[in-house]
Amino acid sequence: MKPDYIKRFEKLGFGMFVHYGLYSMLNKGEWAYFALDKEEKKKYFSKEFADRFNPKKDWAIKLVRLAKKSGVKYINLTTKHHDGFFLYDSKGLTDWDCMHYGPKRDLVKEFVDACNKEGIVPFFYHALLDWHSKDYKENFPKYLDFLYKSVELLCTNYGKIGGFWFDGFWDKPNENWEFDRLYKMIRKYQKEAMIINNTGLSDTGSIGHYEIDSVTYERSAPSKTIQIDGKERAGEMCEVFGEHWGCAKHDLDYKSFKEILYSLLDCRNCNCNFLLNCGPLGSGYISTRDKLYFNGLGEVIRKNKYFIYNVRKGDIESDDCIILQDDNYYYAVIKDVVFSLDPNVQLNEGTKQVVIKNHKIKNAKYLDCKYPVKLSKDKSTIIVRPFDYGEARCIRVVRFK
Numbered sequence: 001m002k003p004d005y006i007k008r009f010e011k012l013g014f015g016m017f018v019h020y021g022l023y024s025m026l027n028k029g030e031w032a033y034f035a036l037d038k039e040e041k042k043k044y045f046s047k048e049f050a051d052r053f054n055p056k057k058d059w060a061i062k063l064v065r066l067a068k069k070s071g072v073k074y075i076n077l078t079t080k081h082h083d084g085f086f087l088y089d090s091k092g093l094t095d096w097d098c099m100h101y102g103p104k105r106d107l108v109k110e111f112v113d114a115c116n117k118e119g120i121v122p123f124f125y126h127a128l129l130d131w132h133s134k135d136y137k138e139n140f141p142k143y144l145d146f147l148y149k150s151v152e153l154l155c156t157n158y159g160k161i162g163g164f165w166f167d168g169f170w171d172k173p174n175e176n177w178e179f180d181r182l183y184k185m186i187r188k189y190q191k192e193a194m195i196i197n198n199t200g201l202s203d204t205g206s207i208g209h210y211e212i213d214s215v216t217y218e219r220s221a222p223s224k225t226i227q228i229d230g231k232e233r234a235g236e237m238c239e240v241f242g243e244h245w246g247c248a249k250h251d252l253d254y255k256s257f258k259e260i261l262y263s264l265l266d267c268r269n270c271n272c273n274f275l276l277n278c279g280p281l282g283s284g285y286i287s288t289r290d291k292l293y294f295n296g297l298g299e300v301i302r303k304n305k306y307f308i309y310n311v312r313k314g315d316i317e318s319d320d321c322i323i324l325q326d327d328n329y330y331y332a333v334i335k336d337v338v339f340s341l342d343p344n345v346q347l348n349e350g351t352k353q354v355v356i357k358n359h360k361i362k363n364a365k366y367l368d369c370k371y372p373v374k375l376s377k378d379k380s381t382i383i384v385r386p387f388d389y390g391e392a393r394c395i396r397v398v399r400f401k
Contacts, residue, residue, distance in 0.1 A: 002232035005192035006213050009163070010234050012073040012121065013268060013309045014301075016294075017238055017277035018063065019245040021081045022053050022102075025282035030246030033083060033131065045096075045132060050085070052282075053102030059284025060107070060114040066286060068118050070294035071301035073309065076123035076165050076275060077111050079154060084132030086150070087111075089157075093149055096132055112158045121162035123194070124154050128177070129168035144178050151182060155189035163194030163213070170200040183211040196236065207233070214273075221263070222272040235272035239263055241293060247279035254289070257296050258394050264297070264308070265333055265395070269322045271312050303368040304397045307331050320354040331367075332356065332382060332398040340386035352384040354398075364400040373398055 019030050022044070026032040033044050043049050056062075067075055080086050086097035088108035098107050108124070115122040128147065130136040135143035151164065164186060169177050183195055194213045199206045204217045214234035217223075222235050241260070242251040260276065267274040276297075278290045286294075301308060307324070314323035314330055322333040334354055353376075360380065364373035374383040382398055 003213075005194070006232070006234050009194050009214065010271065010273065010312075011310050012162075013273055013311075014072055014264060014297075015074040015076060015123070015236075015273060015275040016067045016070070016072045017125075017240075017245070017275045018075060018077045019081065019277060019279045020078055020284065021087065021246070022050060022083055022085050023081070023246050024280055025049075025052055027247050027249040027281065029244035029248040029251070030078075030081060030279070031244075032246065044083070047101060050096075050101035053098070055103055055105075055107060055282075055284035059280065060110040061117070062285060063280065064111075064114040064118045064120050066291060066294055068120060070298035071306065071308070072120065072276075072294075074121035074123055074162050075111075075115060076125050076163075077108065078125045078127070079108050080127050080150065081125075082127045082129050082131055082168060084127075084130040088153065090150065091153055093146060093153075108154070108158060112161075116159070122158070123163045123165055124161060125165045125167065126151055126154065127168050128166050129171040140172070140175055148178075148182060148185065152185060152189070155186060155193075161190055161193050163196060164190075166197040169197065170202075179209050179211070183209070187211075194234075198238075205235070217272070222267055222270040235267075235270065236275055237263065237267050237272055238275040238277065240277040241290065245277050245279060247281050247287060257293060260293060261297060261300060261394055262335060265322055265335075268308055268311060268324060269313055269333075300393050300395065303393060304395070305367045305399075307367060307397055307399070316359045317357045318354060319357075320352075323356070329399045329401060332400065334382070334384055334396045334398065335394065337384060337394065337396045338386055339389050339392055352386075354382040354384060356380055356382070362401040364398050367397045367399055368393070373400075 023030050023032045028035055033041060036044060079088055084096055089099045089106045090097040098105060112122045133143055186193060186195060195211055196214045196216060197208055197212055198216045198218060199208055201218050204220045205215050205223055207215055214236050217237040219239055222237050242254045244251045264274040278286055280286055310326050311324040311331060314325040316323055324331045324333060332354055361375055366373055371385050384396060
């Protein structure tokens with residue numbers, strides 16, 4: 001039996017992943033430290049560099065409002081990435097935090113306050129590996145105490161949290177990370193928080209530990225069946241627009257809008273969530289390019305009546321479209337819909353037809369327009385209406401019984 005908090009997570013459907021930290025000032029990606037020469041690496045962990053980090057006062061509310069407009073239901077913020085810099089008050093655990101350097105403000109509090117104001121569920125990413133900590137390299141048991149206390153601060157100082165998203169145990173695969181202890185502490189303070197621990201690029205979809213509530217698919221399509229090990233779990237694919245999770249000025253290898261949209265839909269067809277990344281600039285503001293993508297996704301979701309959230313994979317099939325369903329309706333999600341115009345202006349691919357297998361369609365309705373849905377005589381096929389000129393939102397959704 002799947003716990004209610006996992007069911008609620010699955011209904012959220014679409015999340016935003018936010019990679020933000022000192023590295024954002026360099027605009028070279030989240031692993032920018034490794035691209036620096038020896039002298040630059042020394043400067044990275046200096047007071048002078050950290051003090052340059054000064055997010056705008058309204059960074060969090062602008063981020064959250066963009067997410068909300070885009071149809072995002074939860075946001076996963078990097079509270080501490082691999083460089084070890086805390087975006088929250090470490091309460092004396094270390095001085096390598098945003099209270100001692102840079103803004104001298106608790107950025108996680110600003111983020112959580114903005115989420116609560118706008119009705120968005122906050123999630124906390126927390127790196128397991130730590131380039132800044134000497135104990136990580138030289139005294140691992142002591143480092144684990146530090147890690148435990150740093151996560152405990154997140155559990156106890158920011159109200160109810162949607163979940164915790166860990167990353168980096170793959171850096172020391174043969175060490176005893178004492179996850180039993182860590183996860184027990186989270187359950188003590190945040191009983192209904194999702195516990196997610198990224199298994200990395202080489203082992204996507206694996207569970208790793210019994211307490212894990214969702215398996216991860218990093219930059220890869222989810223499998224049709226999520227692993228079950230005595231406990232029903234969710235699944236989540238995390239994806240990035242280009243090749244870097246943190247902002248990178250010269251990353252031009254961006255996926256198309258259609259690729260991103262279709263990844264979201266394919267995830268919902270596998271009963272998985274879709275966690276789409278953006279990397280704010282050093283100011284905390286989102287780049288124009290990333291905003292265009294998120295705003296476009298929001299437009300498609302709004303035009304199609306927010307159908308993506310409470311749906312699951314349909315129990316009927318089609319070779320021509322994705323079929324999702326909720327408790328009342330089926331949804332035929334039809335890809336690659338074009339607009340109709342003179343063939344000298346646009347390639348004419350002919351009328352798209354969608355066959356629903358072994359099912360007679362009733363009460364069919366487009367979600368994005370008021371045009372009637374044309375069906376075949378035997379009520380098994382949708383004859384898809386192209387977009388009007390001036391529109392090209394990639395998909396049409398037909399709701400039916």
